[in-house]
Amino acid sequence: MKPNFFCVIALALASMAIGSASADEVQVAVAANFTAPMKKLAADFEKSSGYTTALSYGATGKFYAQIKNGAPFDILLAADDKTPERLEKEGLAVPGSRFTYAIGKLVLWSARPGYVDDQGAVLKKGNFSHIALANPKLAPYGAAAVEVMTKLGLIALLKPEFVQGEDIGQTYQFVSTGNAELGFVALSQVYRDGKFNSGSGWIVPTNLYSPIRQDAVLLAQGKANPAAAALLKYLKSDKARAIIKAYGYGF
C-alpha cells in the first residue's frame, strides 16, 4: 500500500512540473489599474500573433520585490516610471527597452449616480464618512490623489475620512461595494468609450497632479523570448493604442 501511495504522489508532482512554461509564452506582470485593458489587449495579441500570454496583476512595488528575487516575468507593465528605471539600473531589465505605454488618469468616483458632480465640489462639502484612495506610499494613483487634495487645500479636512487600499484594485472594491461613498481610482476602472460604466465621477484635471507615466520594460528574463518582443511591439501599435485609449488613458 505505502509505496503505491507515494508513487501516485510522485507521479502527480512530476506531471505538474512538466509543461508549466513553454517557449511561445510571455509572462507579464501587469499593474492593477491596467487589468481591464490588458485582458482585451492580450486576447487580441494572442489571436493575431499565435503566442500565448500569462498575466499576473498586482501592485508595482510587490512585482519589484518579486522580480528582484527571481520571479519568472518577461515583461513588467508598471504603474509608474520609477520602477522600470530602477530595474534597468540594477541590471534586471534590458537597457533601452523602456517606453511609456499609457498615461494614467485619476478620477474621483462614486458607485452612486449623481453623487460626484463634474467639478468635484463634493470634496469641499465633506458630508461623507469614508473617502478611499490607494496607499500613497505604494501606489502612484494614491500619491496623485494626495497631491490633488493638497493642491485643493482639503487634505487636513479629508484625512480623517481616508481608507486606503493596498493597490488601486482594492481601492475600487471599497468604493464599488458602497463601503466608501467615494474614492480616487484609475479612470480605466470605471470608464469605457467616453463615459462612465456606472455611478458618477469627476475626471480630475491633469494640472492638479503630476502625470502618471506608466512604463513598460523588458526584463532580463525575457531578453531572448520572441513572444516578449512581439508583445512589446504590439503594445506600441495603433491598434493597441486605440484599445488603451478607449479605457481613458492618454499618451
Added chain:
Amino acid sequence: MLSDTDLGALSLTLRLATITTLLLLLTGTPIAWWLARTRSWLKVPLGALVALPIVLPPSVLGFYLLLAMGPSGPIGHFTQALGIGMLPFTFWGLVLASTFYSLPFVVQPIQNAFEAMGERPLEVAATLRASPLDAFVSVVLPLAKPGFLTAIVLGFAHTVGEFGVVLMIGGNIPDKTRVVSVQIYDHVEALEYTQAHWLAAIMVGFAFAALLMLHVFHPTGRRKWRQ
C-alpha cells in the same frame, strides 16, 4: 528600530486579539457545549459550518463580510438600523470579522474537552444535588480547563495572524485597522525591508511562544506529540 506606527500596529493587534478572544470564549463556549452534547442531526452540518474558516481562503471570508457589512448587506442594514453606522473600516468591524475567522479555533478545543469528559461527572454532580449552573462552574469548567487554555492560545494567536480578512475590510487606518500583518505587508511593498524584518521577527517569536505554551498547557499533549 520600531517606529511609532509599528508600535501602534502592535498595540492595536494585541487589543484586537484580546477582545476577540474574550468574545469568542463567551460565544464559543455555549456553541461547543451544544455541539458536544446534542444528538440532533444538525450537529454535523453546524459543526462543519463552524469549521469553515479553517478551510476557506480568508479572501472569501473578507469578500463576503465586505458585502454583508456594506450599505446593502444584511449586517449593514442591521447596524444602520441600530444607529451605529457601517462596520467596514472600523475597529469593531475587525472584531466581528475576527470572531468569525477564529471561531473554530476556540470552539473545537472546548468541544473536544467537553466530549472527552463524558456524561459521568455531570450525573455524579446531579446526584449530589448540584444545580446545572453549579455543576458547570465547579465540575465542567475545571475538568475542561486544558481545552479552554488551548482555545485561548489558538484563538488569540490565530487572530494575531489574520491578514487576508483585514486587507479586505480594514482600509489600513492607523490605530484603527492597521494591524501588524498589514504593516509588514506595507513595509515589504515599500521596500523597507529593515522595518519589515523587525516586525516579522517579533511575529515569529510570538508564534513559536504560543505553540510552546500549547504544549505546556495540554497535559495529554506531550504524549500525543510523541505518538
